[in-house]
Each structure stands twice: as structure tokens, then as C-alpha cells.
Amino acid sequence: xxxxxxxxxxxxxxxxxxxxxxxxLGAAVGLSPGAAHERVRKLKASGVIRRTTIEVDPGxxxxxxxxxxxxxxxxxMGDESxxxxxxxxxxxxxxxxxxxxxxxxxxxxxxxxxxxxxxxRSLHGVEGVTSTxxxxxxxxxxxxxxxxxx
Numbered sequence: 001x002x003x004x005x006x007x008x009x010x011x012x013x014x015x016x017x018x019x020x021x022x023x024x025l026g027a028a029v030g031l032s033p034g035a036a037h038e039r040v041r042k043l044k045a046s047g048v049i050r051r052t053t054i055e056v057d058p059g060x061x062x063x064x065x066x067x068x069x070x071x072x073x074x075x076x077m078g079d080e081s082x083x084x085x086x087x088x089x090x091x092x093x094x095x096x097x098x099x100x101x102x103x104x105x106x107x108x109x110x111x112x113x114x115x116x117x118x119x120x121r122s123l124h125g126v127e128g129v130t131s132t133x134x135x136x137x138x139x140x141x142x143x144x145x146x147x148x149x150x
Contacts, residue, residue, distance in 0.1 A: 001046035006031065010039055011048070011148040018052050063109040065116050066137040070102035073128040077103045085126045091119040102133065 003011075009029045013020060020028075026036035043049045058064065071077070078097040086095045086106060094107040106123065110116045116136070123132055 001042070001048060003048065007039060007043060007048075008148050010036065010043070014040070014049070014052075015145055015148060018054075058109050062111050065110045065113060066140070067108045067110075067116055068135045068137070069106045069108055069120065069123060070133040070135075071104040071106065071123060071126070071129050072131045072133075073103045074130050075128055077128050082126065082128065086123070089119060089122045091115065092123075 006029050010025060013025055013028045022033040022037040022040070025031075025040070026033045029036065031039065040049070058066070082104070083095065086092055086104070091108050091110050092106050093109055096105045097103065098105045108116065108119050108123075110119055113136075116134075120132060120134060123129060
């Protein structure tokens with residue numbers, strides 16, 4: 001789906017507040033509420049908008065320990081069984097097949113360093129994993145969503 005300027009402006013408005021009414025979205029981009037609704041429907045249908053959600057402070061949920069873990073493996077790990085095994089570990093928020101010093105990069109959030117250690121044990125249990133390197137985040141300057149139109 002080719003995105004035009006109105007689509008990009010709608011996406012920007014939705015990233016700022018996904019609870020905006022279609023009337024507010026339409027007013028922000030110069031469309032009627034019905035036209036804004038139709039545009040958003042098409043953006044969802046085409047997969048440009050993957051989901052609508054809220055952003056929650058992990059610390060408020062008691063998950064203040066953030067770590068990035070590099071998984072090394074004896075063989076290729078970019079298959080569905082690896083993805084499913086990693087996804088089954090609830091502390092893992094993201095997982096990416098990478099090129100570089102390891103095979104997979106995962107983002108892990110836990111309540112404590114003890115829970116992080118348990119998550120690392122689970123990651124070591126994924127078939128093919130031979131070692132891990134863990135980077136514990138002490139503080140975050142910022143996290144941001146992808147910017148639309150840039």
C-alpha cells in the first residue's frame with residue numbers, strides 16, 4: 001500500500017493518541033470523520049497499522065530490570081521452532097535474528113536480577129543455544145516509536 005501525506009498525518013496523530021475519535025482524526029488531517037475512519041480501516045487491512053495498544057511503564061508493573069541478551073548458536077536459529085521457543089519465555093519482550101557477534105538478540109524485562117537469571121537459564125535451554133552475553137541496562141535516556149514520514 002502506497003502511503004500519501006494524509007495517511008502519514010493520520011499515523012502520526014494515532015501514534016500521539018490512539019484513542020482519538022474519527023472526528024478528531026478527520027479534523028487533524030482535513031477529512032470528514034467517515035473518510036478518516038475509512039482511511040484507518042484501510043491502513044489496518046493492509047497491515048500498516050499492526051495493532052492498537054497502550055504503552056505501560058514497566059517499572060510501574062514491577063518489571064524494572066531491562067537486559068539485552070545475545071544468543072550464540074551452533075547452527076542457524078532463524079526458524080519458526082526457535083521463534084516459538086523464545087516466545088514461550090514470558091520475560092522476553094522482543095527477539096531478532098541478527099548479523100554480527102551473535103545469532104539472536106532478545107530484549108528481556110524482569111522484576112529482579114534473580115528473575116533475570118531464571119530467564120537466562122530458560123534462554124540457555126532453547127535448542128541450539130551455546131552461549132549468551134547479557135547487557136543489563138542501568139538507565140534509559142529514552143525509547144521511541146518509529147517516526148512516521150521521516
